[in-house]
Amino acid sequence: MTRVYGTQRKHLDDFLRGRIIGRLECGRTQLEVSEELGIAQSVISRLWQRFQDDGNVSRCYSTGRPRVKTPNEDRYLAVTAKRNRRSTASDLSRQLSSATGTTVSRQTVYRRLGHIGLYARRPVRCVPLTATHCRLRLAWSREHALWTPQQWSCVMFSDESRFSLQSDSRRTFI
DSSP, rough: OOOOSSSOOOOOOHHHHHHHHHHHHHOOOOHHHHHHHTTOHHHHHHHHHHHHHHSSOOOOOOOOOSSSSOOHHHHHHHHHHHHOOTOOHHHHHHHHHHOOOOOHHHHHHHHHHHHHHHOOOOOOOSEEEEEHHHHHHHHHHHHHHOHHHHTTTTTTOOOOOOOSSSSSSSOOEE
């Protein structure tokens, strides 16, 4: 039986994998088996190598790239990030690399911390005013617009916060 595989990638079924291994165990060369079954010699070589390494020829199912980091490294990142809240993802990546020898990107650190629930937050330097706040403050100022300096001298303002109608661009990360 000749099985010809074109440019489209197809996976070998378990029966065919068993036939390939059986022929190789009988002493046939990889090239002979390749020509006989119409399968690329590199495929047969990889299958034979896997069989010799772990005695298994079944296909390994996996989705995506395997993880570089272990759960212990994730915990190390979380503890380090919580201890020093101002450290950036790049700083954490460098610390992880020096501590464990595992090199990961800044984006990976950011993503892993996000899964844990740690995100970069920006503290607002001034309190943003809503439409209701603006309306109430305008009403209050109109009521007190005609006060004399003597009346104002009896008032003590305890809240000296900055307020802004737009977002503040001078924010720092936590």
